[in-house]
Amino acid sequence: MARIIAGVTSSHVPAIGAAIDLKKTEEPYWKRVFSGFEKSKEWMANAKPDVVIAVYNDHASAFSVELIPTFALGCAAEFPPADEGWGPRPVPVVKGHPALASHIAQSVILDEFDLTIVNKMEVDHGLTVPLNLMFGSPAQWPCPVIPLAVNVVMYPPPTGHRCYMLGRAIRKAVQSYPEDLRVVIMGTGGMSHQISGPRAGLINSKFDKAYLDGLSRDPKKLTRISHMEFMREAGAEGIEMVMWLIMRGALDDKVKEVYRFYTVPASNTAVGHIILENIERKTKARRPAPVRQSPSKGRRAAAHAPSLPSPASGGGRGGGLVVGSKR
């Protein structure tokens, strides 16, 4: 049986992608942002998911104003990086998982979520920047990625509650997939930001931090935030945080927060990042620790932080993570 082991939120600021592509990550401005993801890359390397489901939004790359699907699930075998006006980003082609994706589509449609199935799609910075932040810049992405594009460009995006419920339907779909796959789901975008109009530059750290708290401990409260409140408090484009609720809905009600990072700014935006793990049920047999894990890495991490028996790492092979927070 496939199962979702953890959820991650990550920024997708295009300038972060540009900083990677133009090798600016060591500059002090960008180092502040990237340093917050060092632990996360370590966590991801330990978690070794078999598949990632990435909830993201397209920025007028794959979808123009001709066609605006509210939820579009990528069922293709691969998704090339889009040319966003600067040439395609020099990142690997995203390989999909058509079998699991079609299974999810079928399951959630029968659960009354009428999503759009996409068999040909290019993916822009909205998807590839979060992959960079969590996987670094490998020659190939280490696992298949199923893109779930959500309309947050044209008002109204789906409500937070609808997103949360879709997440739950995705969880059910994954759990009914026969192959034994370990899945990580990512919610991307956010946090507070406005990049349009005279109010551009708006940041609301108080809102952001409360949102991260809610995501960890009381997500149902977040599902009651109206679109007006998102736009008023977190900026016109901050509304994209509804996407994180798909990720959260796909996790168990109770989760363990293993890492958090928050910084302002990355270009025009507040960066918020959180890693939440499903708490492994005691009744389940744990997988034995695989031999390919580098023990030195695990030990190094453990020296800085209490070693968490990470369920995401299949039990027993986790390098502990600092539950950290900046600003």
Added chain:
Amino acid sequence: MTAAKEQATQKEYDDIPGTFVFDADRSRQGYYLNMFCMSLMKAENRKAFKENEAVYLDRFALTPQQREAILRRDYNRMLELGGNIYFTAKLGATDGHSFQHIAAVMTGATQEDYAKMMLAGGRSVEGNRSKSARHAPAKPATRKAAGKSTAKAGAKSSPRSAAKRAKKAGSKRG
């Protein structure tokens, strides 16, 4: 108030200062403007546009106001006339400008000043929640500060002057 109730109230979001919400009306109004911007994703189209902007714009069923806004690079006006930022940013990219540059232009600041504001924590939400001030911050203690920062924040600055003041700033993909 629930999300459903709020959405039943027409255009409540027009109360948010300095903001053009890209809704169905604007999407309809700005269809060709946005499709023009979309066309700039192709290198040959960018070239043709740069060679003769006015002639290139004839390919799209734009209103005279939209044409003027594009030619003047009046980004706030484009949003007002149905443009969406993710589309108009492609026009900015064609001019060699970053997202941050365009954001600065729309606020009436130079890119340098805008970047400084962001580094200092961004534009405060205090005083920028509501035109009608019906949505003042919850705590009475912060109300005074809210009133003051409205003027400072520049959220009400005119699009025209914004475009004029910010012309000189510019860098790639920053």
